[in-house]
Amino acid sequence: SQQGEEDPQALSIQEGENATMNCSYKTSINNLQWYRQNSGRGLVHLILIRSNEREKHSGRLRVTLDTSKKSSSLLITASRAADTASYFCATSEGGSEKLVFGKGTKLTVNP
Amino acid sequence: NAGVTQTPKFQVLKTGQSMTLQCAQDMNHEYMSWYRQDPGMGLRLIHYSVGAGITDQGEVPNGYNVSRSTTEDFPLRLLSAAPSQTSVYFCASSYSGAAGQPQHFGDGTRLSIL
Numbered sequence: 001s002q003q004g005e006e007d008p009q010a011l012s013i014q015e016g017e018n019a020t021m022n023c024s025y026k027t028s029i030n031n032l033q034w035y036r037q038n039s040g041r042g043l044v045h046l047i048l049i050r051s052n053e054r055e056k057h058s059g060r061l062r063v064t065l066d067t068s069k070k071s072s073s074l075l076i077t078a079s080r081a082a083d084t085a086s087y088f089c090a091t092s093e094g095g096s097e098k099l100v101f102g103k104g105t106k107l108t109v110n111p
Numbered sequence: 112n113a114g115v116t117q118t119p120k121f122q123v124l125k126t127g128q129s130m131t132l133q134c135a136q137d138m139n140h141e142y143m144s145w146y147r148q149d150p151g152m153g154l155r156l157i158h159y160s161v162g163a164g165i166t167d168q169g170e171v172p173n174g175y176n177v178s179r180s181t182t183e184d185f186p187l188r189l190l191s192a193a194p195s196q197t198s199v200y201f202c203a204s205s206y207s208g209a210a211g212q213p214q215h216f217g218d219g220t221r222l223s224i225l
Contacts, residue, residue: 031211042115042201042216043154050211088153092210097161098169099144099209103153 004032004072004089004102012108019076021105023089024069032065032072033090037104043088046074079109113137117202117217124192124224132187132220134202142205142212143185144169145177147198148219154201160185161208192224 007022023032031050035043049056049065049072056063062075076083086104093100118133136143144159146169156169160179174196176188185204189196200220205212 033213035214040218042218043203043214044216045213048211048213090214095210097142097159097167097209098156099214100156100170101146101154103151 004091004100006087006089006102006105008105009103010106010108012110013079014110015079015081017079017109019079019083019107019109021074021087021107023072023074023102025072025089025091026070027093028067029091029093031092032063033099034061034063034072034074035088035090035101037086037088039085046087076107079107081109081111083107084109115202115204115215115217117200117220119220120218121221122223124189124222126192126194126224128192129188129190130192132189132200132202132222134185134187134217135183136185136202136204136215137183138204138206138215139182140204140215141182141207142209143179144203144209144214145175145185145187146201146203147171147196148201149198157187157200159209194224196222197224198222 004023004025033048034046037043088104090101115136145157146154158177160166202217203214
């Protein structure tokens with residue numbers, strides 16, 4: 001089944017550094033979403049980027065989308081210990097009502 | 112606003128037992144879905160519903176039943192629990208549909224089957 005795949009699987013950085021996570025997917029999409037999951041909690045929606053958009057910002061988050069390469073990246077600038085979490089991309093194919101998640105990137109921000 | 116509420120938070124079952132995981136949302140969302148999350152597997156879609164009275168299968172529907180008699184509730188039933196169903200289960204909802212709509216998640220039900 002179509003699925004986003006995040007890269008890397010795990011990332012450890014120091015507070016203040018930038019963190020970049022990548023997502024690749026297999027088929028044409030209308031939009032792509034990024035979510036955060038803190039340990040033991042449900043997922044929280046971060047940002048949605050549509051297929052006709054190339055870049056989107058929300059606070060310290062920057063998401064890019066390259067439909068020709070079927071890939072997206074999530075950049076967190078000036079990271080904080082509170083950004084420690086797993087990050088997932090999610091896509092749905094065409095008019096499908098099925099939202100499919102990748103396996104996630106586990107980000108650790110060390111104080 | 113309570114958002115998406117899942118009960119129970121934890122449950123231990125014996126193989127062959129049945130149970131219902133409850134999910135309720137108070138946001139008048141039409142779309143609701145169930146996922147299971149296993150280590151290294153990400154989230155996998157079990158069943159979803161685009162509105163009251165309408166349900167459909169996701170990626171891993173076997174062993175699970177759902178119904179949607181009201182807009183607010185979307186229970187997930189395990190008819191005969193198996194150890195392979197040990198997982199964390201998440202319910203999610205959105206205003207309409209999965210595509211192009213932010214999903215609101217509950218905090219999950221952690222289910223162990225012995």
